[in-house]
Amino acid sequence: MTGNIVSIAIGITGLGVAGALGMIGSSAMQGMSRQPEAISKIQTAMLIALAFVELVFLLTVFVVPGAAK
């Protein structure tokens, strides 16, 4: 039972995080193509955003198995 809850939680989080990462990537690409001179700044901001979104998934992976017990 716990295993099912964990799988479902990780699946839902994976879905959301994948969408968010795609959105960050696509908008960063658009910004870069619109203003190639701002590439380094956009990349920095993009990496920070990616890191925070990724953390949501990692937190789910680490916290849910403990909390579902």
Next chain:
Amino acid sequence: MDLSSSILTPYVAAAAGGHHGPSYWGLLIYLIFTLVILFALMAIAKKDFGNRVFKNRWAQVFEQLYLFVENLCVGIIGPHGRKYVPMMMVFWMVIFVANCIALFFPTSPTADISFNLGIALVAIFYVQYEGIKANGFFGHFSHFAGPKLGGAMVLISAMIFLIELISEMMKNVSLTLRLYGNIDGGHRAVEAMNELGSGIFVPFGAFLLPIKVLTCVVQALIFILLNSVYISLVTHHDEEHGDHHGEEPHGEVAHAH
């Protein structure tokens, strides 16, 4: 139910050695290995120190790395960011070399949560130290309370202070889990894919190695990137104290993560 113990369960399990990684002595050997590689490369690079132009390949590599890190620090923290370059270089080199060890060996220091927790604690205490150095002890901690509100609004200030305090502590957890999850997750993915191809003797996991190389670079980069963002948060109020303290409540930082 006791919430804190359930959230900390994976930490406790990892700290008690109930995980698949090496023991602390094994980890120490990997760490010494990392440092030996690092110091050997730096010793090679140091031979070129007297020359006007670096001809040694490793000296050039370290020069480029320095320029990259300096660029990043100055870009994020501002003109006074050059001070923090040495610490950032140390973080970058240790994390990158330790990540790269994971490409060739069964495990690495950064694939274990204890080493990551240690390095994240060093990073966070360094940030606090620099904040105290830049704003003074009381200046740094009154910084957590957000803008100055008079009268009954002191309660809100206290609340912001608590939230900021929790967010400072979570920075440590987030740095740890990000590095650990990415490196150890990569390991497990390779192992799972190797398992997949074991019937037909094809190491599918090897095809993941390019992504793992990318992860090695990006995780080391993100670690120092976030660290310099944290440093810029605690030290940037020197110059711009007057202009946007009013309209930009400091509690905003709390829900950024």
